Amino acid sequence: MLRMLPRFFPILALALAPLLQSCAVNPVTGQRQFVLFTESQEIEMGRQADQDISASLGVYDDPQLAAWIDDMGQRMAADSERPDLPWTFRILDDPTINAFALPGGYIYVTRGILSHLNSDAELAGIVGHEIGHVTARHGITRVSQAQLAQVGLGLGVILVPVLQSCAVNPVTGQRQFVLFTESQEIEMGRQADQDISRALGVYDDPALGSWLDDMGQRMAAGSERPDLPWTFRVLDDPTINAFALPGGFIYVTRGILTHLNSDAELAGIVGHEIGHVTARHGITRVSQAQLAQVGLGLGMILVPELRPFGEAAGAGLQLLFLSNSRDAEREADDLGLRYMSGDDYDPRAVARVFEMLAQASGAADGDRIPGFLSTHPDPMDRRDRILARTTGDDPEYQGARDDREGYLERLDGMIFGTNPREGYFRDNVFYHPEMAFRLDYPRGWSTANTRQEVQGVSGEQDAVVLLALASEASPSEARRSFLAGEGIEVIGTSDQSVNDLPAASAEFRVQAENAAFRGYVVFVRHQDRTFRVLGYSTQASWSARQSALSQAVRSFRPVTDRAILDVQPRTIEVVRTQSEMTLEGFQQRHPSTVDLATVGVMNGLRSGDVIPAGTLMKRVVGDPLPGG
Secondary structure (H helix, E strand, O other): OOOOHHHHHHHHHHHHHHHHOOEEEOOOOOOEEEOOOOHHHHHHHHHHHHHHHHHHHOEOOOHHHHHHHHHHHHHHHHOOOOOOOOOEEEEEOOOOOOEEEEOOOEEEEEHHHHOOOOOHHHHHHHHHHHHHHHHOOHHHHHHHHHHHHHHHHHHHOOOOOHHHOEEEOOOOOOEEEOOOOHHHHHHHHHHHHHHHHHHHOEOOOHHHHHHHHHHHHHHHHOOOOOOOOOEEEEEOOOOOOEEEEOOOEEEEEHHHHOOOOOHHHHHHHHHHHHHHHHOOHHHHHHHHHHHOOOOOOOOOOOOOOOOOOOOOOOHHHHHOOOOOOHHHHHHHHHHHHHHHHHOOEOOOHHHHHHHHHHHHOOOOOHHHOOHHHHHOOOHHHHHHHHHHHHOOOOHHHOOOEOOHHHHHHHHOOOEEOOOHHHOEEEOOEEEEOOOOEEEEOOOOOEEEEOOOOEEEEOOOOOEEEEEEEEOOOOHHHHHHHHHOOOOEEEEEEEOOOEOOEOEEEEEEEEEOOOOEEEEEEEEEEEOOEEEEEEEEEEHHHHHHHHHHHHHHHOOOEEOOOHHHHOOOOEEEEEEEOOOOEEHHHHHHHOOOOOOHHHHHHHHOOOOOOEEOOOOEEEEEEOOOOOOO
């Protein structure tokens, strides 16, 4: 290798030249700082990203409010270390509690965060915080580090600058802002796929998975990116959902499968998600988020990083929070119609999918549909748009296959709703039949059960309770490992049992990057497993949350009630009507353990609809969940 160095030295010298000149002086600290971009490049980078973000999220339509915030921001920016930047302050029409900055002086607050503030001074603190990110060049430094880390020394230092990162969209042929190569996109998707498969689980039905993969592979082969490592999975998740990861990883949940009624309806969903990948919507959103220094959508400063102990979900789960713009959804709709029609599926079936989404968002179990899926854009508007495109003579949209009966037969016996064998909530209590325990969460908190962790978060998002398995063989060993974590300060420990179970607990505080936290951790030994119950809040909320957290982490106890231990999931049963009947008549003749509205949604019917004799229909069988 040393003998080869002279031969490559001229190339290496050219490659290293930008790095040798890239340690700029931080305008705030006066210290050297690693930055690969000039100030003019930083400004142009921010300007381009500002266009994407404004188009994706929308600017809130209140000129007077916008002028007031701009005036506030301009005054503060004028007194900063970088007063000559083209400072721009925008209110985004977004409900999340968020604020962030782009390199070059582009500052954003959402209407969601404005609705949670109570004074000019509170807003000024947020705006000043974001100005600080720009003046200290935090965002452009992170982009420089990411550029170097992602593409390696060979390409990163010669630099395909972000200013030139406008790849060609394979679908439209137009320039598109993307910070990643295709190989990096694929690797990002592959890693995220591992996170998602672990957290949500793949549904255990090889024949169903193979059938879905076969459908998806056929449509993807006819797309603009046939050579991606396309992967199609059924997730063991009850929510009505489907999504795509960069690189060609497509997911549908068993929840959405139980609410569809034909192969063509599923093909429409799969085609839509393929469209997101071929048009690079996901990787574009990741690029925008990277530039906006919010990582993968976690840049909220009012809700500080509530995971100071390395508990953050993998990047794959974080990718799920990057919702697409309205234009991206419409483009994916159009591409999906084309892909499914190319495989001879009837594109008009997609209109029924959007009718189902509209119904599900208002049904009794409508909380099982993600809000963005039911409202962004409005599903009935999308239905009307689909019908307008597919009811004409356009040869591109002339597929004929639907196959209702074959689809429904595949669903017979599928789990419906929560699988209680993996744990379930009744009110604020979490029960786990397989492991025979319960844990009480504070009342009124939002809760979620994944395969790796059971989570609860306060309504104000300032406190959490997390339940997970620990790898250590004893509570004391697990506590010792936990307290050895970086930045954790021990306040006190105890070896007192918890509900007659061996336990080791501690009270602690920790200083994270953006906030201080305080909490309790309890390790409990039960059924040859060590469980960790972690409850903590921001230091500012500790006095208000301490009692509830203390009770929650010490509420772990065994369960002996056979009704809970023996509970089984509800399932789909497919039946054929023997005579003509209404939906109400079907519910009387073939009762379900869900209400009439849910039966209607999952069968694509409404109250009063007449069902012909000989029609295959779905019903839900199984006992309701015990407990509570």
